[in-house]
Each structure stands twice: as C-alpha cells, then as structure tokens.
Amino acid sequence: MSAILSIEGVTVALPPGADRPHALDAVTLELRAGEILCVVGESGSGKSMTASAVMRLLPPRVGITAGRILFEGKDLATATEVEMRAIRGAGIAMIFQEPMTALNPLRPVGDQIGEMFSIHTDLSADQIRARTLALLEEVRIPDPKLAMRAYPHELSGGQRQRAMIAMALALSPRVLIADEPTTALDVTTQAQILSLIRDLQRRLGTGVLFITHDFGVVAEIADRVAVMQHGVVVEQGEAAAVLNAPQHPYTKALIAAVPPLAAPPPRPFSDEAILKLEGVSKTYRTGGFLGRNKRVTRAVRDVSLALPRGGTLGIVGESGSGKSTLARCIMRLIKPDAGAIRLDGTDLATQSPSQHRASAKRMQMVFQDPYASLNPRRRVGELVAQGPIIHGTPRNTALARAKELFALVGLDPAATDRYPHEFSGGQRQRIGIARALALEPEVLVADEPVSALDVSVQAQVLRLLAELRERLGLSIVLITHDLRVAVQVCDLVAVMKEGEVVESGPIGRVFEAPEHPYTRSLLAAVPGRGFQAAR
Known part of the structure; x- marks a missing residue:
C-alpha cells in the first residue's frame, strides 16, 4: 500500500x-x-517535533x-x-495533548468546531450546526446539544479531548496526528479515547x-x-x-520500564497506624443566583482509611472520584465538612495554630505538576530551603541541607543555584520531593507525582520513593489514576468512585481478586494489559 x-x-x-x-x-x-x-x-526524543514539522x-x-x-x-x-493553511484541518488534522490549552476558553465548544466549516466550506449556519452536532454524537460525547453550548472548562478532560477529536475530524482529513492525546486521562477514559480513534480510523480510512x-x-x-x-x-x-x-x-x-500489573511479594510493615481517616466527607456547592439552583458535588463521602507506619497506601480511581480532594483534606489545604483526620491519634481539625505548625512539619505533599508548584523566579535551592527557614533553621544551614537533599534524590548538589525551567520534568519532580523532605516529615502525600512523566523517568521516581521510604522510615499516601504505578510501590490500596471507597485492602489481593465491579472495570481498561501480562 x-x-x-x-x-x-x-x-x-x-x-x-x-x-x-x-x-x-x-x-x-x-x-x-x-x-x-x-x-x-x-x-526530548523528537516525537512532537516531528508532528510540528509536518504541520509546519x-x-x-x-x-x-x-x-x-x-x-x-x-x-x-x-x-x-x-498553502499550509489550506492543508491544515482539511488534509492533515491534529489532536493536541492538552485540549484545555488548545481550545479557546472564551468561546463555546460548538462554535469552535463549527469554525472549521465556516473557514473551509460554504455551508449555511444551520448546516454547520447540524454537522457540528453530528460530529459530537459521532465521538460519543454525553449530551451533545449541551456540549455544543458549553465552554471548555465546563467539560471533563475526556469530554474536552472528544471535542478536540470532533474538531480534527470535521473535514474528514486523510491524515490525523494525535500528540499524546491520552497522557493525562484516567484508564477508563483513556480506553474509550483509544477505542474511539481506532474505530474512526477504520471507518474513515484515515x-x-x-x-x-x-x-x-x-x-x-x-x-x-x-x-x-x-x-x-x-x-x-x-x-x-x-x-x-x-x-x-x-x-x-x-x-x-513499563510497570507490570502484577503485585510484587508483600512487604512487611507495621500494624500501627500513623494516620487515620474516620468518616471524612467534603461537599462543594457552586453557582446559583441568590442561593438558588446551586450545584452540589459530594466530592468525598464518609471515607475511613488507615495508613500504617512505614507503609504506602495507594488511593486510585478515575478523574472526579475524589482522590485529590481527599489528599487536600489530609493536608488541611481544604477543611472537611465531617469526620476526623488523626495523626498519631490527634485530630488535626481540633489543633491550635501552634500545634498545626508542628504537625505540618510531620506531613508534607508532593504535587502533580512540579513546574506549577515551583516559583519560576527563585533558585531551586532556595525553594527547598524555604520550609526549614520559615520554621527557624538558619539560612546557611537550610541551604547546605538543600544540597544534601539534592544528592539524596539523585540530583547534582551544584544545581541548587539553577532555576526550575532549567530542569527536565523528572528532575523537577525530584526537586518537589526534596522540598517535601526538607522538614523531615513522617508522612508524605504524593498527588499524581508521575502522571506526566515518561515511563523510564516514572520508574526512576517510583524507585526513589520506595528507597526513601526504606531509608527514612516514611509513610506514604500515593494518589494516582494509573494502576500500574500503584502496584509498584503500594502495600495497601483504596479504590474510590464518586467520592466513596468501594474496595480496599492489600494491593495484591485487590488487584489479583477484585471484588467490586468498578475495580474490575478499572483493571480491564489498562491499555496493553495483555502485552504486559505476557512479559
């Protein structure tokens, strides 16, 4: 051919x-x-640059x-x-990795898809609306009429990606370039998008x-x-x-470097819980005029979990399942509406400000996006030293400790004088871990710490977390939508759906003999599961 x-x-x-x-x-x-x-x-391998060269x-x-x-x-x-303007969209179309940055936040999604027809065809406004609606139906977006009127921020990540696919397919291009279209999506949405692209490619011959x-x-x-x-x-x-x-x-x-789905042999850890969640709930109420027609989202519902001292608890689930909200409740970045979060038996919600400062040293967080969480105007050594300085450590001592922490997480201590943009994504994540370790915490809460990293860098960061757990006696709460990540480092796992924990237990038992249908559906949706199982 x-x-x-x-x-x-x-x-x-x-x-x-x-x-x-x-x-x-x-x-x-x-x-x-x-x-x-x-x-x-x-x-840095040149994948996206190849796509950019084709699209000029x-x-x-x-x-x-x-x-x-x-x-x-x-x-x-x-x-x-x-000539390229005539080819882009009509002959060769592209789906970008992050639809939120590729879509105009100030225009409804339907208008942005319809623009493809208004620029390249002579269709009437009514015909464009009909074609746009048909495209949204074709990419199986829920409630396509509502989606046409919605702004990008009103759609989920998977829905925005479907809208981008609809836009790319609008003019039936002969070539479709898809640049990391599923990287930040949870496994079930990822599986749906992959199935959709394969189905459309087969039917249209693209x-x-x-x-x-x-x-x-x-x-x-x-x-x-x-x-x-x-x-x-x-x-x-x-x-x-x-x-x-x-x-x-x-x-x-x-x-x-692709993590297998099989759980490693169980690792010994303490029966004693360092952190306990008891009936934690959080509800968001948004929108509405004068208190009417408010949208109520029960993000976390009556969650009770225990993190063993020296162990790792994985919290998994799709986007919107409540994982990150629960992590923020644990760190007191948001206040739960009900329930208790106990660190060594003390309810964090009842602490005085001075007690809270002391417990804040004992629990630190590693964020999903290390670039967004690092101040681009400050040198990374200062960022790592900032926490100890605030808590009374002399500046020179804190900066010297920052160099030691760089060595601990596998970075050159001399690099503390550089700025965040001078590091790769994996290196920035190591800096985020070093910053979290600067206060010598006992509990580390890691919210999607490797979701945007390549598999080889992912493997390095996961090995680092496991080594630090052993060396420093850390207890870790790992938030992830990637089940292959969870199985590498977690001792226990809790599966969340719509704010509730639907299944929990030792990770080997949960992954090898899942009891809840939702857990089984998550495992079945992992891309390339048969390939990994055969390795």
Whole structure:
C-alpha cells in the first residue's frame, strides 16, 4: 500500500546554545492509509517535533534544513503559509495533548468546531450546526446539544479531548496526528479515547500518526511502531515485531520500564497506624443566583482509611472520584465538612495554630505538576530551603541541607543555584520531593507525582520513593489514576468512585481478586494489559 504521508530524511536544526544541534536528524517515516503508526520515545526524543514539522508549526528560530515531507504529491517542507493553511484541518488534522490549552476558553465548544466549516466550506449556519452536532454524537460525547453550548472548562478532560477529536475530524482529513492525546486521562477514559480513534480510523480510512511515550498504549492501538531517541529513529517495524522482539537497546530499555500489573511479594510493615481517616466527607456547592439552583458535588463521602507506619497506601480511581480532594483534606489545604483526620491519634481539625505548625512539619505533599508548584523566579535551592527557614533553621544551614537533599534524590548538589525551567520534568519532580523532605516529615502525600512523566523517568521516581521510604522510615499516601504505578510501590490500596471507597485492602489481593465491579472495570481498561501480562 502506498504512503499518504512520507517523511524523507528530514533534519530540523535547533538554535545555537541548545543541548544538541538538531531536533530531528535525517528522520524517515511513512504513513499509509488506514493504519496507525505509533511514534514512541521519551521527552526530548523528537516525537512532537516531528508532528510540528509536518504541520509546519515549528517554534521560532527552528526550521527544516534538509529532507522532504510529501503529502498528496506536495512537499510540505517548502510549502507557503497560504498553502499550509489550506492543508491544515482539511488534509492533515491534529489532536493536541492538552485540549484545555488548545481550545479557546472564551468561546463555546460548538462554535469552535463549527469554525472549521465556516473557514473551509460554504455551508449555511444551520448546516454547520447540524454537522457540528453530528460530529459530537459521532465521538460519543454525553449530551451533545449541551456540549455544543458549553465552554471548555465546563467539560471533563475526556469530554474536552472528544471535542478536540470532533474538531480534527470535521473535514474528514486523510491524515490525523494525535500528540499524546491520552497522557493525562484516567484508564477508563483513556480506553474509550483509544477505542474511539481506532474505530474512526477504520471507518474513515484515515492514516493516524499517534505520538506517545506509553508502550501500553502502543500495544493497544499500533499497526506499526517507530522508536525515536535524541531526534533519530532508532527502530521501526510492525507492532508485534517491535513489541515482542525489540532489536535496539533503547527500545528494550523503554519496554522494560513499563510497570507490570502484577503485585510484587508483600512487604512487611507495621500494624500501627500513623494516620487515620474516620468518616471524612467534603461537599462543594457552586453557582446559583441568590442561593438558588446551586450545584452540589459530594466530592468525598464518609471515607475511613488507615495508613500504617512505614507503609504506602495507594488511593486510585478515575478523574472526579475524589482522590485529590481527599489528599487536600489530609493536608488541611481544604477543611472537611465531617469526620476526623488523626495523626498519631490527634485530630488535626481540633489543633491550635501552634500545634498545626508542628504537625505540618510531620506531613508534607508532593504535587502533580512540579513546574506549577515551583516559583519560576527563585533558585531551586532556595525553594527547598524555604520550609526549614520559615520554621527557624538558619539560612546557611537550610541551604547546605538543600544540597544534601539534592544528592539524596539523585540530583547534582551544584544545581541548587539553577532555576526550575532549567530542569527536565523528572528532575523537577525530584526537586518537589526534596522540598517535601526538607522538614523531615513522617508522612508524605504524593498527588499524581508521575502522571506526566515518561515511563523510564516514572520508574526512576517510583524507585526513589520506595528507597526513601526504606531509608527514612516514611509513610506514604500515593494518589494516582494509573494502576500500574500503584502496584509498584503500594502495600495497601483504596479504590474510590464518586467520592466513596468501594474496595480496599492489600494491593495484591485487590488487584489479583477484585471484588467490586468498578475495580474490575478499572483493571480491564489498562491499555496493553495483555502485552504486559505476557512479559
């Protein structure tokens, strides 16, 4: 079958001072009609830059210096901007990783999808509305008429991603580029989006260039696979061949880093609970004029759990299940409406301000997005030292301790003088962990600490958490939507749905013999589960 998109020896140069001369180095790929080609690799491997080169959406001072990109006989590498505007959307469409940043927050979703028709076709306003509604129905978005009038922030992450897919498919493009479209989604929504893309690709005969760092996703959806490292394609072939008999050491390392779903042998830990949650509830009331028609969301409902001293409790569930709200209740970032949270028997809600400062040292949090939680205007050493300084440690002592903590989490102590933007995502997460450890806590609450990281970096951070638990005697609450992450480090797990804990217990028992239908559905939805089980 002939290729509908051919990338032939494409080189993309980076500006002077970058960490390497080329973002892409003689990249050659081809995409055939009706197939899904997965381009896989870690951050910085050139995956997204390949997509940007095809769409001619490269950053300033970055350009194609060699090679051709052929689409329907036209070389996109030399096409004018006017020619590219005609091709984007109509011939080649793109689904972006984060729909919240790709969608205009000030316009209803239906208007943004309809704009594709108003720019590229002569359809009437009524015809555009009808086509937009049909597209939203096709991508199986709940209540498509309501979704047409909704603004992006009023939709869930999975619904926004479906709206982006509807927009990308509006003009029936021959090529669809999907750049990490499921990275931040929970397993059931991820499974739905993957199934949707596969179904639409089969029915419409679209060629899909699917960019991902997750080999579980690759196993679920790919016809062929190309593996990239440092801007170079190091291996490519049929999906079954690459997954089951990888040839390149880098491919082997990536596949080896995919966490298996099987629980490791149980680890001994104390029967004594350092943290207890007793009947914790939290309800949000939003909207409404003069108190009328308020929206009531019972985010956490009567949750009772215990964290053993020196153990790790995983809290898993889909987006909106109440996991992060529960974590914020534990850390007293929000106040629960009912129930008790006891640290070594003391209810945190009844503490005086001085008692609260003391307990705050004993419990620290690692946030999901280390870049958003680190002040970009301050050096990272100062950020790590800030907590001890506030609690009375002399500045020089705190900064010296920051260097020690950098070494502890596997970073160069000399890097404490740098700023957050000078680090990779995995390094920033290590800085977040170092900052949380600076006050020598006994309990660490980690809220989705690896959800945005590549599988190899994910594995490094999870190993680090396990090592710190053993070395420092930490007790950890791990919030995650990724069951493969939970099974690596957790001793116990609690499964949340719509604010309630529907099942809990030792992680091996819960994952190997789940009792609740919701737990079984979560496990069944893990992408590439059969591939992982066979490893």
